[in-house]
Amino acid sequence: METKRSPKNIFVQGPISPESIAKSIANHSSKTDIGGHSIFLGQVRADEKEGGKVTAIEYTAYEEMALEKAFEIREAIFAKYPLSCMHIYHSLGEVKAGEICLFVFTSSKHRKAAIDACEELVERIKKEVPVWGKELIDNDGSVWKENV
Structure with missing residues (x-):
C-alpha cells in the first residue's frame, strides 16, 4: 500500500538564518550515497527605486x-531528476536587505542532476507559487515587487 505524501511547510517567519542553512548542509554529511549538492540562496537587494532605497521586503x-x-512542483522535480533529497524554505514577513529569503537545496548521486533540479525548482517557485513581496522603501513608502 502506497502512502500519499502530504505538503511540507516551506515557510519560515522572517529571514532564513545562516545557522539553519549551515545545519541543513551539515545534516547531509552522514548521507554517503550523495555525490553532489546544489544550493540557491535568494537574498534581498537594496535596490534604488524612484522613491528611495529598498530596506526590506515584506513577504x-x-x-x-x-x-x-510547492508540493506539486516538488513531486514533479523528484519524478524528473534522480534526487536523494530536496529542501525548500521561503520567508514570510519582513526580511531586511542583505538577509536570505529563499533557500533551495537539492542533492543527488551526481552533480548535474542536483544542479539542473535546483535551477528548475527555483524558476518554478518564482513563477508558480503564490508568494508576494512588498518592497519597503527608506522614505516610508512601499512598492509591490514583481517576480522576475
Missing part, C-alpha cells in the same frame, strides 16, 4: 495554495 502568501503548489 505574504496564500499559504494553503502556496503549499499545495
